Amino acid sequence: MAERSPPIVQNSDSGAPPAGDTPWEGLLANLPGRGNVSRRQFIKGVIATGASVSAFAYFAGPAATSARASVPRLVSVNVNGQTRRVDVLPQETLAMTLRYKLGLTGTKLGCDRAECGACTVMIDGVAHYSCSTLTQRVRDREVVTVEGLESADGTLHPVQQAFIDELGPQCGFCTPGQVMAAAALLEANPNPTREEARRAMSGNLCRCGAYDHYLNGVMRAAGNGSAVAEEVSSG
Amino acid sequence: MMKDMMPHFDLVQPTDVESALDLLREHGRDAWALAGGYDSFDWFKNRGKQPTVVVDLEGLDGLKGVREAGDGIEIGAMTSLTDVESDLLVRERYGLLAEAVSVVASPQIRNAGTLGGNICQDTRCWYYRYGMPCYRAGGNICYAGTPEGMNREHALFGADRCVAVTPSDSAPALVALDAEMVARNTRGERVIPAGEFFMGPGVDITRMTVLDPDDLLTAVRIPARWAGAHFYFEKVADRKTWDFPLVNVAAAFRVADGRVEDSRIVVGAVECVPRRLTDVEDLIRGRVPNESTAAEAGELAAQGAKPLNYNHFKIPLVKNLVARAVRSA
Numbered sequence: 001m002a003e004r005s006p007p008i009v010q011n012s013d014s015g016a017p018p019a020g021d022t023p024w025e026g027l028l029a030n031l032p033g034r035g036n037v038s039r040r041q042f043i044k045g046v047i048a049t050g051a052s053v054s055a056f057a058y059f060a061g062p063a064a065t066s067a068r069a070s071v072p073r074l075v076s077v078n079v080n081g082q083t084r085r086v087d088v089l090p091q092e093t094l095a096m097t098l099r100y101k102l103g104l105t106g107t108k109l110g111c112d113r114a115e116c117g118a119c120t121v122m123i124d125g126v127a128h129y130s131c132s133t134l135t136q137r138v139r140d141r142e143v144v145t146v147e148g149l150e151s152a153d154g155t156l157h158p159v160q161q162a163f164i165d166e167l168g169p170q171c172g173f174c175t176p177g178q179v180m181a182a183a184a185l186l187e188a189n190p191n192p193t194r195e196e197a198r199r200a201m202s203g204n205l206c207r208c209g210a211y212d213h214y215l216n217g218v219m220r221a222a223g224n225g226s227a228v229a230e231e232v233s234s235g
Numbered sequence: 236m237m238k239d240m241m242p243h244f245d246l247v248q249p250t251d252v253e254s255a256l257d258l259l260r261e262h263g264r265d266a267w268a269l270a271g272g273y274d275s276f277d278w279f280k281n282r283g284k285q286p287t288v289v290v291d292l293e294g295l296d297g298l299k300g301v302r303e304a305g306d307g308i309e310i311g312a313m314t315s316l317t318d319v320e321s322d323l324l325v326r327e328r329y330g331l332l333a334e335a336v337s338v339v340a341s342p343q344i345r346n347a348g349t350l351g352g353n354i355c356q357d358t359r360c361w362y363y364r365y366g367m368p369c370y371r372a373g374g375n376i377c378y379a380g381t382p383e384g385m386n387r388e389h390a391l392f393g394a395d396r397c398v399a400v401t402p403s404d405s406a407p408a409l410v411a412l413d414a415e416m417v418a419r420n421t422r423g424e425r426v427i428p429a430g431e432f433f434m435g436p437g438v439d440i441t442r443m444t445v446l447d448p449d450d451l452l453t454a455v456r457i458p459a460r461w462a463g464a465h466f467y468f469e470k471v472a473d474r475k476t477w478d479f480p481l482v483n484v485a486a487a488f489r490v491a492d493g494r495v496e497d498s499r500i501v502v503g504a505v506e507c508v509p510r511r512l513t514d515v516e517d518l519i520r521g522r523v524p525n526e527s528t529a530a531e532a533g534e535l536a537a538q539g540a541k542p543l544n545y546n547h548f549k550i551p552l553v554k555n556l557v558a559r560a561v562r563s564a
Contacts, residue, residue, distance in 0.1 A: 071246045090246035090289070091279070112280065114273050115477065120343060126317075129343045132276045136246055137293055181343070202476035203341030 071136045080148025094130035095119045106146040106176050117204030120177035121145050127184035146176035159183045162221035170208035177204050182218045191222055241279040248291045255290050260421045260449045262288045270352035273344050283366050298453055306459035312351025312452045319350050329457055331466035331485055335408035338470045341477045351452045354406055355444055358399035359479050370396045370440050386543040392506040397436035400504045407485035407503035410511055412461050417454040433508035461487045467560040471552055480504040482549055484556040488564040495519045495564055512536050524564035533558035
């Protein structure tokens, strides 16, 4: 059962003068000529001031780079072509950030120990385990997750379509990782041999044992990819 | 779900080697040098090691890449295993190393894992990894060495209280290539022959290499001596991918007129350090690398092995791998 947030108590202390909607009203009330500052408004004002002062450190971000500065907390990460601002702990892995802060739950966490491959994403076009990559390391890099593969009109990536055609997924949990490993392979090597494909996919476990289906999918996607490329080049 | 979140540490991302060295010096044993992270994060997630400051070496671009140096090459310690494997200089002259790093772990791990990290990684003994208070962890017992211990993956040679083995695939290749390790700290630079870089439990039971906490492995130099020689590398593991070696062999041969002029034969995962077989090298010097030489070499390679309860099978593995290497010359 989902936890409920505590009920909001509407405090209606009648003695206070009508306050504005924003905490800034409390500050403004301190200015000469406003008069009649309630205790509550004053406290709100102090909190707002404190918040804005401490928030400055977040937003200042990498401006404070000395050669050995600690990492900023509020960072920009380029995910699927979008720059996302996110509050990241120093020890946070990319898989955690993607799934629990950016809502990109297509990336799966299987073992969280770089042993299963379910969390595979592309970083600058190369396959990496996001469970064992610090988000702080990808601040200036381009991350692509399984959500970012299909084109804007909803056409699936050739690998995704080929995996469907070859009945790749069985339970499906390892599929996003398999898709990303295959997509990264085809980016580096559009026409792999079956052995090259097997090797490139060897970092992804499938408990259902659908390895050959995935491999067929990779080969089919590679075939489609080259066919499409030929069509384009022949005009 | 958040149980595997690593405990907090301060992450520092220096952009030059000097700053990284200062940080390691300043924080000593509380600091952790982070390369690819695949060994490190396991330790952190399992609470096996809890550094307060993690020095991320990713930003040290000077430690990346392969370049010609002197008569050989120099590989930055932060060069990824994928980059080492695909580098043309490495492939052309030192195919042994290219082959060794190509069978490390999985493609994704090779994309992030570094040569320096692969050399400096800690042993895989699961008692130690599990956080048991063994000798290596500062305690006074070896769990793997007991008669009931699960020691299928452990040492045949050189055990001294601890029976852990080196897990690296690249280390035997580098020893076979007469490589040198370049280590730096705030006081200067040291160049250590690969054969002296690794440390057995008899010398210091709590670490695998000669590196002190404030040392940083910055580069690996490979001299011209074995460039373009005949090489042999083979790794035997339970699985073809991902797994650490049960035994691996890295060998380099110079053959003239059908006879072995000189060779280097190094076996991994049978001792805490890569085990160079100098007596086998002496045996085959000047001989034709035929079937009988190979068989003799294999027999000699396994001499002195002291198997534990569950790793007797490693003896024929060593024999056969060394024999195959010699036969290939």
